[in-house]
Every structure is written in C-alpha cells, then in structure tokens.
Amino acid sequence: MKKTLLALFFAATSSYSLAADQQQVTVTLASASTMAQGMAMVLANQMQEQGAQVDILLCDKAGDIALKGATGDALKPNNVTPAQLLDGALKKGATASVCALYLPNTGHSADDLRDGITAANPATMGANLLEKNRKVIGF
Template sequence: MKKSNYATLFLAASLMVPMAVQASDHSVEKALILVNSGSLQTQGMAMVLGNAMQDQGTQVDVLLCDEAGDLALQETVSEELKPNDVTPEQLMMKLQQGGASVSVCALYLPNSGNARDALREGVDVAVPPAMAEKMLATDTRVFSF
C-alpha cells in the first residue's frame, strides 16, 4: 500500500472515532444509590447526583444504611449545604417526588432503636431478597456513597 493510502485510511478512521463515541449509548435505565456515610456532604452529593440522573430519565432508587438511615427519620433536620442551601433529606424528598423509592436497610431500625413509624412518609424497609434482585439486574447500575 502506498504511503498516501495509509494516510487516507488513517484520516478516515480518525474521523469515524468521534461518530462511534457519539453513537454509543451510555444511558442507564435504573440506578440504585447505596448511602452509608454519616457525612452530610457525602449524603448531599449522593442525592444531588441521584436527582441529576433522574432528570436525565433514569429510574433512581435509594437504600440508606448505617448513619445515612437517619435521613429517613421524620425527626432528622440536617444543616443546609451550600451553594443551594438545601439539606440531604430535602434532596432525598425531591427524588421521591420524582418517582424514586427510598428504603432503609433491613438492619437499620432494629439496630437504631427506632420503630417503623419514625420513618418519613414514603420510606420503606428494604427486603434483602428484593434488594439483591435490584442490585443484580442487568439494567441497573449500583452506586455507593
């Protein structure tokens, strides 16, 4: 092959790469966000990203474990986070309004000393086999904070 043919082939291939990247589908149909951290900034960022995913058409579900389970309690009022002066639980409730399910880990209530009636409206207690099924679903991406 002549040198000019290699150059033409290389140029054609390099022009096709951006088209291939644009044509690939990076969308996620479902996202399961696991939040374990007691850090307000981490909790807040998990909810901010969940809302951003939801705004892009992804079905978002949230599982709160350990200290993050406190977000699910009616009595929890966290500090507002900059720059939008919102709390992680306000961001979580926005997710719920958009159709997200929010659950606490099955171990949270019995180990926190709280009863089910202490949970915010619309928050469930996760059932391990059902949660495992969500985590293993091929159309679900799992994110952990």
C-alpha cells in the same frame, strides 16, 4: 378504524419500549458525612432528571435522613439539607428504603420513617442489585 387501532398499538408499544429502556439505578448511601449524603442526593436527582429510575438505599447513619423530622446542616450553594434533597427525589418518583439492619439496630421503628420510605427486603434488594442493566453507585 384500522388506522386508529394501528396508532394505538404503536403508541402503546412505544411507551412500553421507553419504560423498558429506562436506566435503573440504585444509590446506596451509608456515609455519616453531610457532604457525601448531599452529593449522593444531588446525583440521584440529576439522574432522575436525565430519565433514570432511581432507587435509594440508606444504611447506618445515612438512614437518619429517612426519619420524620430529619434536619441536618444545609449545604451550599443552594442551602438545602440531604433530607430535603431526598424529598425532592421522592417527589420525582424515586423510591427510598432503609437497609434491613437499620431499624432493629437503631431503636427506631417503621413508624419513625417519613412517608414513602420503607425497610428494604434483603431478597428483593439482592435481586434488584443483580439486574443485568442496573447501575449501582455507593456513597
């Protein structure tokens, strides 16, 4: 019984330690450039594959890839759009939001956003960006 409890304790604390040590990354993307959007999403996906928890903040024209039915130009060599790359990141556990200014200044509403994408809360986003061990990358 003691061995079982001890094993459970170590398993629980090990997984907690791994989660606590997971690199937190915020990718901010405001560029209207398809290549910049694509590269930001490629790197977000790569960071996830290497164990990071990625949060994506889309502002200005980049917010358009968060809209339902977003298309765009496919990028070589894999012939995928930034919106498709964003979908891939979301499926792997990334979070995504549009900046708080996006919806009221574009005429879009929260109903226009794809599933799983929300409008960012400035206070929460500001606190996240100030986290000591968080990396913030801008495009």
